[in-house]
Amino acid sequence: MPVTLPLKPWGFFHPDEKRDHQERIDIQNLVASLAELQHRLSAKDEDVSFLRHFLRSKDIQLLLRVFNKVSSYASLQLGASSDSAVSTGVSVYNTLRKHKHKPHVDELREIMAKPHFQALLYTHDKVACRDYEPKLFSLPHEVNEAEEAVKVVRIIKNEEPLGATIQRNEKKQSLEIARILRGGAADRSGLVHVGDEICEVNGTNVQGCDPKEVVQLLAKFSGPVTLKLFPADNNKGIMRESKIRLRALFDYDPFDDPIIPCPEAGLSFQKGDVLQIVSQEDPLWWQARKEGDSNLRAGLIPGKQLQERRTSSLLNGLRKEILGRPLLSDPRYSDASFHKNSTGHLSPCRISPQIPKSKKLKKTMYHVTQNQVYDSEEIITYEEVQLYYPKPEFPRPIVLVGPHGVGRNELKRRLMSSNTDKFQEVVPYTTRLKKPHELDGRDYHFVSRDEMEKGILLNRFVEYGEYKGNLYGSSIDSIKCVINSGKVCVLTPHTQALKFLRTADIKPYVIFIAPPSFEVLKNTRIEKNARHTVNDVPQPFTDEELQKMITTAKKMSIRYGHFFDKIIVNGQIEQAIKDLAHVVELVGKEPQYLPANWVQY
Incomplete structure (x- = not known):
């Protein structure tokens, strides 16, 4: 029979709608x-204003509505009709087994035999019996003989550490919580404090035990762990999470650290x-997570102050063991290696660098006079970074560095x-005379010696040197000019030039071209008939030169590895150029973490 009357005639309200309507009236009243209450109680205006906004807020009204919904269902006193669904299911299944070759019966029997259905019946019985796990009993508030308050904390701990470190208080001769690791079980409970x-x-009873013994004891338990604690005298409050991101400039393994x-x-x-x-909060031991790691529990890492302190104590021994000798004792940098130019005054370019387009260079040493303040072995630990989104109109320069002969120039070409x-x-730039076939600004920027020396003294050149009485160099302004043109600038400087290139207005992406193993290096160079120039004569690489290339690469990684954004091994040149092209493509599209002062620039 069709329904002709409206389902909700005017004046009729659903019981829940009546209740909601009454709630709104009560709140308005x-x-x-x-x-009037303010007048009676002499309340402050700001308190009354807060209450008025609080009661009118949408969140409070929604909260009251949820409360009434839950209350209405609670009043129905719903419950399970039986707590033996599993046994009933077994009985029904045995009955169905007697009726064979009937499609509907077979289908029902197949459903009841599935583990998911059996698990559903088992869960029904557990809920009906209120058999919840783990069982959390009410914990009494205890008082010891000295009338000290004791709190009993129960933490649900799975296959994970407690998330707290323990130390011995020598003054009190007691074990205390030294720190709470963010995201760990202790932190999530909110009941354990430093x-x-x-x-x-x-x-x-663990009083009088060594902290390591307590850690081993906690590691044995999984599930509920009950801790009896004397509360700290002063609560340090909620630990606020930092927003700082740092790039690690060294490797770290806590199990190799004797003082963690x-x-x-x-x-x-x-x-x-x-x-x-x-x-x-602890200057010696910071808490950190790896960016992008799904594990919410933080871990301990050495703070900058601690890492710098112990690195400085090992620096001289490390330099002597790996680099052979202190950097500033290199005879190339002694006063005896400096010479005067043809005009009779001391030239600022005393050592020749690797200079682009100079295939006839006999020596390719980088001039370090203006770098001596940096070359005193920096102590490197962390670098603050921020996420940077690529700007197509200002592409980041691609800088290829590596040992001599590794193939940087071929990859660049x-x-x-x-x-x-x-x-x-x-x-x-160069101070030599222009040849007939050369164009100023295309092949070189031809300038006078005085003009170029003035630019060198003003630190306008990334690298520079002197060859056969003429100065050569690459200027910072030339690099910026390429960047502002919207093209990707490709550079192959000496590694020491990185200290001038790594600035906020250049933002280079540094790729270290590393040699493969000795066997692969030798075979690939023989296969490609690779040559290098010695005394203006192209010659094949000797075994000693190939081994020196590998050793130099290791030294570069030790001294400048914290500047490298990517490492590409140049074994097979075809694969290396594919890897290089792929990296360059990603640099122009995907966001990267850069030094914080670069992003803010």
């Missing part, structure tokens, strides 16, 4: 009475990893020839 004294762990409070609580990382710093409209190299 309460807001209206605030003025300074709390540990008395018992799952009923075992708890290796299990440490966070291992490698050079180049970006770390989210969670807490720096192939990359640039792959797209001449996209890539461009820097036109160098």
Whole structure:
């Protein structure tokens, strides 16, 4: 029979709608009475204003509506009709087995035999019996003989550490919580605080134990862990999470660190990893997570102050062991190696660098006079970074560095020839005379010696040198000119030039071209008939020169590895150019973490 009457005639309200309507009226009456209440109670205007906004907020009204919904269902006193669904299911299944060769019966029997259906029946019985796990009993508030308050904390701990480090208080001769690791089980509970004294762990008295013994005891338990604690005298409050991101400039393994409070609580990382710093409250041991890691628990890492302190104590021994001798004792940098130019005064370019387009250079030493302030071995630990989104109109320069003979210039040539409209190299400066076939600004920028020396003294050149009485160099302005043109600038400077290139207005992407193993290096160079110039004569590489290339690459990685954004091994040149082209493509599209002062520039 068709329905002719409206389902909701005017004046009729659903019980829930009536209740909601009444709630709105009650709130309006309460807001209206605030003025009278203020007069009676002599309340402050700001308190009344806060209550008025609070009661009128949408969140409060929605919260009241949810409360009434839950209350209405609770009043129905719903419950399971039976707590033996599993046994009933078994009985029904056995009955169905007697009726064979009937499609509907077979289908029902197949459904009841599935583990998911059986698990559903099992869960029904557990809920009906209120058999919940783990069983959390009410915990009494205890008072010891000295009338000290004791709190009993129960933490649900899975296959994970407790998320707290423990130390011994020598003054009190007690075990205390030294720090709470963000995201760990102790932090999630919100009940354990720094300074709390540990008395018992799952009923075992740990007073007088060594912290390592307690850590081992906690590691044995999984599930509920009950801690009996004497609360700390002063609560340090909620630890606020930091927003700082740092790039690690060294490798770290907590299990190789003899002074870390708890290796299990440490966070291992490698050079180049970006770390989210969670807490720096302890200047010696920071808490951090790896950027992008799904694990919410923070780990301990050495603070900048601690890492610098112990690195400085090992620096001289490391330099002597790996680099052979202190940098400034190199005879190339002694006063005896400096010479005067033809005009009779001391030239600022005393050592010749690798200069673009100079295939006849006999020596390619980088001039370090203006770099001596940097070359005193910096102590490197962390670098603050921020996420940078590529700007197509100002592409980042691609800088290829590596040992002599590794193939940087060949990779550069192939990359640039792959797209001449996209890539461009820097036109160098020189003081030599222009040849008939050369054009100023295309082959070189031809300038006077006085003009170039003035620019050198003003630090306008990334690298420079002197060859056969003429100065050569690459200027910072030339690099910026390529960047502003919208093209990708490709450079192959000496590694020491990185200290001038790594600035906010250039933002280079540094790729280290590394040699492969000795066997692969030798075979590939023989296969490609590779040559290098010695005394203006092209010659094949000797075994000693190939081994020197590998050794030099290791030294470069040790001294300048914290500047490298990517490492490409140049074994097979075809694969290396593919890797290089792929990296360059990503640099122009994907966001990268750069030094914070670069992003803010």
